[in-house]
Amino acid sequence: MRLPLHNLEGVVAFGYTGASPALMSACATRDIDLSFLTPSGRFLARVTGEVRGNVLLRHRQHQIYDNEKESLAIAKNMIAGKIYNERWVLERVLRDHEMRVDAPVIKIASTSLKQSITSAYSCVELDQLRGVEGSAAECYFGAFDHLILQNKDFFFFHGRTRRPPLDPVNALLSFAYVLLAKEAASALESVGLDPYVGFLHRGRPGRASLALDLMEELRPAIADRFVLTLINRREVNNDGFETKENNAVIMNDDMRKTVLHAWQTRKQETIAHPFLNEKISWGLVPYVQALLLARHLRGDLDEYPPFMWK
Numbered sequence: 001m002r003l004p005l006h007n008l009e010g011v012v013a014f015g016y017t018g019a020s021p022a023l024m025s026a027c028a029t030r031d032i033d034l035s036f037l038t039p040s041g042r043f044l045a046r047v048t049g050e051v052r053g054n055v056l057l058r059h060r061q062h063q064i065y066d067n068e069k070e071s072l073a074i075a076k077n078m079i080a081g082k083i084y085n086e087r088w089v090l091e092r093v094l095r096d097h098e099m100r101v102d103a104p105v106i107k108i109a110s111t112s113l114k115q116s117i118t119s120a121y122s123c124v125e126l127d128q129l130r131g132v133e134g135s136a137a138e139c140y141f142g143a144f145d146h147l148i149l150q151n152k153d154f155f156f157f158h159g160r161t162r163r164p165p166l167d168p169v170n171a172l173l174s175f176a177y178v179l180l181a182k183e184a185a186s187a188l189e190s191v192g193l194d195p196y197v198g199f200l201h202r203g204r205p206g207r208a209s210l211a212l213d214l215m216e217e218l219r220p221a222i223a224d225r226f227v228l229t230l231i232n233r234r235e236v237n238n239d240g241f242e243t244k245e246n247n248a249v250i251m252n253d254d255m256r257k258t259v260l261h262a263w264q265t266r267k268q269e270t271i272a273h274p275f276l277n278e279k280i281s282w283g284l285v286p287y288v289q290a291l292l293l294a295r296h297l298r299g300d301l302d303e304y305p306p307f308m309w310k
Contacts, residue, residue: 081306164248
């Protein structure tokens with residue numbers, strides 16, 4: 001088919017289909033995100049255009065990266081936001097489906113996560129904060145299977161597995177995280193920040209560390225809830241997954257199309273932003289958080305306000 005470029009927000013290519021230099025240039029100059037993934041959904045590369053952004057803002061970003069105390073202050077807010085959102089995912093299921101889930105197990109996990117938020121704010125080193133985040137994630141994912149309400153024989157969750165995902169739920173989560181990371185990186189670039197210079201995730205060649213930082217607080221509210229909705233509304237089924245010789249579970253082409261369409265639809269739904277107190281679409285949340293982070297680095301905000309879903 002033929003599509004006008006101005007109708008496109010992004011292009012995601014699966015498999016090893018190529019793109020001409022002319023197409024890559026056309027997408028880059030129009031800020032159309034062009035990403036390449038393997039058939040299983042593993043990220044390979046993104047095409048970006050000329051590096052843009054405020055050099056003074058990026059200089060300040062590098063200064064904070066070099067100062068662990070300042071990096072820790074931002075990272076603590078991001079991780080506190082993540083744990084808060086993990087807890088709210090559990091609490092929302094209790095509110096809506098208390099009679100259908102193992103309420104005591106979820107309540108115990110929720111209480112533990114509440115304590116983890118306090119622990120995150122009391123950390124004095126980045127490694128200590130990483131330990132709190134890891135313990136909170138283990139607690140949260142320990143209760144995640146109880147949030148799945150449909151087709152439990154097929155959509156079960158016995159723990160987070162990746163590279164490769166070993167069950168359909170992990171395959172969906174990994175795919176959603178790839179999409180979210182791509183959008184977080186694009187949002188950071190759009191406000192003039194370097195997505196490769198993070199504060200919690202330290203610099204590593206080829207890793208968009210700041211995009212990983214930003215998406216931490218967004219994972220539960222955007223990606224995890226999205227996957228749970230797909231399963232619990234029966235928008236995905238058994239036929240959309242394949243198991244490889246190494247036990248990796250991947251989605252087939254039809255399932256990927258279904259998930260991508262649902263992802264775009266979800267991004268158009270609106271939410272009242274907890275800090276701005278204004279209605280925005282879910283798709284704008286990464287951009288708004290990137291903008292708030294840039295404002296903090298410029299000194300317009302005393303601290304970075306994480307996205308805390310309500």
